[in-house]
Amino acid sequence: MKSRAVIAVAAFAALPWAFAGGPARAQVVVNCTFELEWCEAMRVKFEATTGTKAAISRKTDGEVLAQLKAEAGNPRFDVWHSAGPDVVAIANKEGLLESYKSPKLPELHDWAQKAAEATKYTLTPIYTGVIGFGYNSDLLAKKGMPEPKCWADLTNPAYKNEIQMADPSTSGTALTMVTTILQIMGDDKGFAYLKELHKNINQYTRSGTAGIRAAGRGETTIGIAFLHDSVAQAVQGFPVKTVAPCEGTGFEMPGVAIVKDARNAEGAKKWYDFALGVDGQNVSFDMSKFQIQSNKNAKQHPLAPRPDQVKLINYDILKYSTDETRNAVLARFDKEVKTAPK
Numbered sequence: 001m002k003s004r005a006v007i008a009v010a011a012f013a014a015l016p017w018a019f020a021g022g023p024a025r026a027q028v029v030v031n032c033t034f035e036l037e038w039c040e041a042m043r044v045k046f047e048a049t050t051g052t053k054a055a056i057s058r059k060t061d062g063e064v065l066a067q068l069k070a071e072a073g074n075p076r077f078d079v080w081h082s083a084g085p086d087v088v089a090i091a092n093k094e095g096l097l098e099s100y101k102s103p104k105l106p107e108l109h110d111w112a113q114k115a116a117e118a119t120k121y122t123l124t125p126i127y128t129g130v131i132g133f134g135y136n137s138d139l140l141a142k143k144g145m146p147e148p149k150c151w152a153d154l155t156n157p158a159y160k161n162e163i164q165m166a167d168p169s170t171s172g173t174a175l176t177m178v179t180t181i182l183q184i185m186g187d188d189k190g191f192a193y194l195k196e197l198h199k200n201i202n203q204y205t206r207s208g209t210a211g212i213r214a215a216g217r218g219e220t221t222i223g224i225a226f227l228h229d230s231v232a233q234a235v236q237g238f239p240v241k242t243v244a245p246c247e248g249t250g251f252e253m254p255g256v257a258i259v260k261d262a263r264n265a266e267g268a269k270k271w272y273d274f275a276l277g278v279d280g281q282n283v284s285f286d287m288s289k290f291q292i293q294s295n296k297n298a299k300q301h302p303l304a305p306r307p308d309q310v311k312l313i314n315y316d317i318l319k320y321s322t323d324e325t326r327n328a329v330l331a332r333f334d335k336e337v338k339t340a341p342k
Contacts, residue, residue, distance in 0.1 A: 027053035028267030029077040031064045033254075038287050042081070042280065049279045050270050061087045068096045068259065078262040079271045081126075082254035085115070086321035088123045091257075097122040098258040100269060104276040104295070109307055112294035115253055125255040126275055127284065127291035130310050131176045132249055133163075134230030135222045136215045138239045148222065150246040151181065155196040163200045164211030165224035167338075169330050172252075173208025177224055178333060179320045180250030184313055191332060195340045204338065216240050226252070227305045228290035234303050235288065244305060248313040255294075 032039035036058045043054045057077065059067070064080055065087045072094070080097075091097050099121045105113055108124070116124040135148060145158050154163060166174035182190035202220060205211055211223030212230050216238030223230070230242040256275040258268045274280040281298035284291065290304040300306065320326050 026264075027055050028079060028264045028271050029055045029057065030079040030081050030271060031057050031059050031067070031077045032081050033059065033061055033064065034082065038283070038289070039081075041283050041287055042275070045279060045283050046271060046274050050274060052267050052270050054267075054271065065091060069094065072096060073261055075259045075261055075263070078259055078264045078268040080257040080259065081271070081275060083123060083257050084252070084254050085119070085123065085317050088119060088255075088257060089318055089321065092119065092122055096260050098260050098262065098265075098268075100258050100272060102269075102273050102276050104273050107278075107296060108276065108294045109292075109296055111307075111312065112253075115255070123255040123257045124272070124276060125253045125294045126281070127254070127293050128312075129226045129228055129252040129254075129291045130244060130249055130305060130312070131173070131180055131224075131251065132227045132230070132242065132244045133222055133224045134212050134215055134227075134233065134240045134242045136218055136220075136239055137241050139215075139218055139221045143221065145221065149243060151184070151193075151249075152247065154200065154222065154224075155193065157199070159200040159222060161200065161202040162221040163197070163224065164203050164205060164214050164220045164222070165201060166208045166211060167204040167206060168333055170206045171208040173226055173229075174204075174224070175320070175326070175329075176226075176250055176252060178329060180313070180315065182329070183250065183315055183319070184247055191336050194333065194337045198337050198340050199342045212240070226291075227310070228292075231290040231301070231303050231305065232288070235290070235301065242303075242305065244310045246311070248311040250315040251312060251317070253317060 039056045039058055043056050046054050061084050068091055101121045102124060112125040148154055168174040168178045181193055185193055209229045212225035212233055214220045215223035216233035227242050227244060230240055233240040256272050258272060262268045276295060278295055278297050281293045281295045284293060285299040290301055292305055292307055320329055
């Protein structure tokens with residue numbers, strides 16, 4: 001019984017929240033929104049690189065934001081990795097994040113430096129995920145279809161019932177695509193385009209990656225997806241070619257943030273610098289992730305999209321981030337697009 005009690009106390013002390021309430025923490029506590037395996041790989045590399053211990057808690061953006069609000073002034077974690085700009089905007093309004101200009105900033109691409117400056121350095125991007133599409137080159141050739149290079153190309157009647165995309169009401173990938181079209185074309189012309197595209201859609205899937213996976217398996221010719229998900233299909237050996245649309249496109253840009261009043265502020269800065277540095281970003285490469293990393297010197301798979309090959313629009317990533325604006329877009333999509341005749 002005594003030995004069990006000792007073990008229980010030791011286990012309790014090892015939990016991240018057990019360090020809350022004191023003047024400092026013995027380790028840096030990180031709320032990570034990546035897949036658990038990716039989070040753990042980051043922790044292992046961080047400890048090996050810096051000699052600082054880290055504890056990982058895996059939560060979604062919404063869960064992290066709720067925890068931040070509940071623990072304001074006495075947070076039980078130090079770092080948010082990685083946070084979306086929309087939820088960070090909410091956290092910034094309530095003063096829940098610390099501003100920090102990392103010494104790694106000069107190593108980052110210009111778009112990442114500008115994004116960090118826009119948040120007053122409460123959030124610095126780790127990568128950008130660019131929306132576009134991929135197609136099965138074998139099917140395209142077999143069916144004698146033209147090679148699509150632009151968003152406008154996807155309304156070509158040659159692709160009737162050959163395209164899959166997710167439903168924007170269930171998929172952030174699809175919502176990014178829809179809001180990208182609206183920002184390129186304007187609301188009315190954008191919805192007119194989506195109605196034309198609807199004629200070529202064979203299925204609105206629930207998952208954002210389902211369409212590009214179907215393209216990889218030869219179940220559809222074209223899948224609308226983040227470019228890194230399209231590249232993943234090609235890396236796995238499927239005949240998928242990835243396309244960054246010629247008109248330009250939108251993106252996601254998650255980053256790393258330090259919690260206000262963090263108990264281990266120095267450890268938090270070490271994690272922040274690590275996440276933006278080559279060692280931290282190369283973990284993505286090791287985990288077969290194919291986003292465009294924010295550090296110019298990070299490893300990049302030869303098939304991954306490169307910054308100089310992608311035209312990014314002046315995408316307002318926060319424009320549709322409120323419930324009101326998001327619901328308005330989804331309601332119009334349901335009314336005008338999904339029910340449109342084919």
